[in-house]
Amino acid sequence: MKTIAVMSPKGGIGKTTTADSIAYILGEEQGKRVLILDGDPQGDTSKTFGCHETAETGMSRLLECHACTGGECHTSELIWTTAYPHIDMIPANGYLVRTDLNLMISQEGNQVTRLKEALAEVAGEYDYCICDCGRLFDMVVVNILVASELVIAPIKVGGYENEAIKSLCEQVEDLRQINPDLRVKGILTMRQKNKTSLEFEEYLHTASGIEMFKAPIRRSIMAEKATIAMAAVPAFARRGIVAQDYRDIVRELLEDMEG
C-alpha cells in the first residue's frame, strides 16, 4: 500500500478537492483498492464520501485506542465502506482536535509513528491510502506525514500561497529524520488563463525549486458545485475540465509510483 498525504498549510487551496478526486479516479476509474483517511477535523472528505457522523469516529479511535498503543481497536474495525466499491474510508470529525491534544500530552514513545504502525495492519488490502490533511502541522498531520511516502501539495497563484508551500517543504525536511524518503510534489490548482497565473505557473516549474506535477488543475465552477452536491468532482462532472485535469495528475502519479 502506497500512502500519500495531501497537505498545504494554506486553507481553502484545494486539498480536499485534490484528495477526493485522486482517490475517486484511482479507485473507481483505475480499479485500484483505495483507503481514504480523513486527517482534518472539518471532516470534509468524510462528508464527500458519506461517512460523516458526530460521534467520535475512525481517525480519533485509530490514533488513541489502537492495539499498537495498548488499546482495544484494530484498524480493520474502524474502516467504513462507501457507496463506491473500490473506496473505503476512515472518517474524522471535530473530535480530531481533542485527539491532537491527547496525542501531544501522551507520554508514549510512538506518538508520531502510531498511524504508520496501525496502517501496516491493512497494508495488504489496499493499493493506495490517500490522506486528506488539515492545514495545521498538528500531531494528527505529523502522524500522516510520517506514514506517507509522498506529500501532494496544492498551490494556487499568490505570494502567501508560495510562502506556505516553502514552509511545508521545510517541515518535511525536518520530518526526514523520521521518514527519510518523504517527498513533496506540488500541483497548481485553480489555474486561470491570465498573465499573472501563467507567469506564476512558469515560475513554479522553472525557478521555485519545488518538484511539480506537469499538469495544472484549471479553475471551474464545477468544483464548487461538486462540494454543494457532496461529491468528488470526477463523480459529479465526469467530462468537466477539473475531472480531466485530475485524470492527467493520476496518470502522472501512477507513472511516478509504479513506473
Ligand SMILES: Nc1ncnc2c1ncn2[C@@H]1O[C@H](COP(=O)(O)OP(=O)(O)OP(=O)(O)O)[C@@H](O)[C@H]1O
Ligand atoms: N479547480 C477548482 N476550480 C474552482 N474551485 C475550486 C477548484 N478546486 C477547489 N475549488 C473550490 O475551492 C474551495 C476550497 O477547496 P477545498 O475545500 O478543496 O480546499 P482545502 O484546501 O481542502 O480547504 P481547507 O483548508 O478548508 O481544508 C471549495 O469551494 C472548492 O470547491
Ligand SMILES: [Mg+2]
Ligand atoms: Mg480540506
